[in-house]
Amino acid sequence: MTPLRVFILAGEPSGDKLGGALMAGLKALRPEVAFEGVGGVQMQAEGLQSRFDMNELSVMGLAEVLPKYRHLKRRIAQTAQAVLDMRPDVLITIDSPDFSLRVAKLVKASSNIRTVHYVAPTVWAWRAGRAAKMARHIDHVLALFPFEPPLMQAAGMRCDFVGHPVVAEPVATQVDAERFRAAHGIGDAPLLMVLPGSRRGEVARLGPRFSDAISRIKAQRPELKIVVPAAGPVADAVKLLTVAWPDTTVLDPREGDYEDAMDQKRAAFRAADVALAASGTVSLELAAADTPMVIAYDMSPLSRFIISRMMLVDTVTLVNLVSDTRVVPEFIGKDCDPALISRGISDVMAAPDVQRAAMSLTMERLGRGGEAPGLRAAKAVLDGLDQA
Structure with a gap:
């Protein structure tokens, strides 16, 4: 079987946790998988060598972003170029839309690399137009909530509900x-x-x-x-x-x-x-x-x-x-x-x-009692690649 090549990136701890579980799922299903990208300790534990410290991207709010705008813009360009240089089978971006979706936009502008975004935007709560904008450069969405797929599909993207990570967390007796x-x-x-x-x-x-x-x-x-x-x-x-x-x-x-x-x-x-x-x-x-x-x-x-x-x-x-x-x-x-x-x-x-x-x-x-969300997400990614 041809080795699977995945570029995966996360910009904050919650995304790193999702990414680590997804990487584990992909490794279980396709042992011959190679990863490149950006992530934290949990993704690194699954074999990723992060291109730079993920914490550089963990900024929130206008006041925090403005002083780092030029640096973040440079990181976006560098990361997109790294994707283009790797020519992976799939680019997986995890949450952190201000960073990850800008990377995906640059990648799509210069290639036909398949793009998957993990965590649907909360268009059901506010700013419904975000889905249509996202569909210009995202092929496939992995959703945490069961009511999200129809909203993403209506905008033209494939969307799979893969379960919320809370159902995989240990609970006290x-x-x-x-x-x-x-x-x-x-x-x-x-x-x-x-x-x-x-x-x-x-x-x-x-x-x-x-x-x-x-x-x-x-x-x-x-x-x-x-x-x-x-x-x-x-x-x-x-x-x-x-x-x-x-x-x-x-x-x-x-x-x-x-x-x-x-x-x-x-x-x-x-x-x-x-x-x-x-x-x-x-x-x-x-x-x-x-x-x-x-x-x-x-x-x-x-x-x-x-x-x-x-x-x-x-x-x-x-x-x-x-x-x-x-x-x-x-x-x-x-x-x-x-x-x-x-x-x-x-x-x-x-x-x-x-x-x-x-x-x-x-x-x-949200998926309690079923397959672990990371494995479900991995299956959805691979099925999307097969269908494509």
């Missing part, structure tokens, strides 16, 4: 949860998990409102215990935020062994009776752990004004979207109010089972 409660002196007390975000701006913006909501719920339920699994980049900010919160345990992933820290986080997810979380994929992690939740989020007034006029859906919570329900309460924008949030937490604590069917359905629809 009830025994793990009980050990966590015992180790932190929680016992049988009700436990609230608080997840104020993974970026400094989120913690700064949401922190005071979360603090107010927690003080209100503690006044009603003084026996309530609190656990806060902090993301590494904001751990210091979270510790400062929670210093006045009574009965609170902060989990700092920088302390001790990384795997132990991840085990602690997973056990906390399973041990919690309810979670208050910033919007994002964390809702899927909570659903995987069978933890009922309340979602709260806000942004700058200008961003709120713009996004509110562009949104195409009536909920931002992925559990609500995937399960096609609206059982997870969310307090977004002007509704991100401590009084409303605390009332929402109380309501969920009073009736936690309301969300459980929707969470189970979400995991089923």
